Amino acid sequence: MSKGFLLVLSGPSGSGKGTVSEALMKQNDEVKFSTSVTTRKPRPSEVDGENYFFKTTEEFEQMVENDELLEYAHVHTNYYGTPKEFVFDEIEKGEIVLLEIDVQGALQIKKKYHEAVFIFLLPPTMDELKQRIIGRGTESEQDIETRFANAFKELDFVGEYDFFVVNDEVDRAVSDIENIIAAEKLRVKRYENIKEDMVERRAIR
Ligand code: ADP
Ligand code: 5GP
16 A cells, blocks of 8 residues: 655645645545644634634643644744644555645655655736735735735745646646646555565555
8 A cells, every 4th residue: 555645735825725725635535634723813714623723822832842743833923833643643544644834834844754745836926816815805904915925935945845836727736736646656665565565466556
């Protein structure tokens, strides 16, 4: 069996990470979303435990102290982090775990987990990015400016990623990610015993 792996998806706020991941997971049962913890306030449509685990700053700091997070970062004006337990359990089962995290978190993962796959999601243009953030209608004017300014800083790190995907159309972005997953699953290093399975006349998938 192919080993599970981490699929890290980053990209500026408004590039469509949430939209694209949701569509990706609808069509691919083996992709499991790692729900992050955050100190950000929930948006009207967000559900605690689904989109995020919403925490107070004290609760978040306690999780850091207890070493419960795989990575964490201060993004825009809040803390965000990835709980360890779910990730380890799913990888162990051979699943693909999707981390929708910012560039600081991705760099922490890159240092620790060499077998993770890193995808940077881009908007078709920066003007379209701004329109999408405004169009989403979930941030104040000040927050929109912070997120848009941070988008340019995040682009400095695109070279650290393995792949870029342009979210012009959601279906196309999903299909690009599916192709990346398909190729990654065929990496020789993700199989433990190709030769043994063949010799023992076993099917390898
Ligand atoms: P992120 O999670 O990266 O912050 P979202 O998924 O919330 O981004 O998307 C930002 C906004 O852009 C949302 O209103 C979403 O509906 C819209 N959007 C996402 N992808 C597309 C697309 N391919 N074409 C048009 N609008 C999109
Ligand atoms: P938003 O507030 O728009 O949901 O997310 C803001 C930013 O935080 C996005 O870039 C998102 O990818 C990032 N983010 C969400 N969860 C995590 C996490 O667990 N760790 C890190 N480092 N970033 C995260």
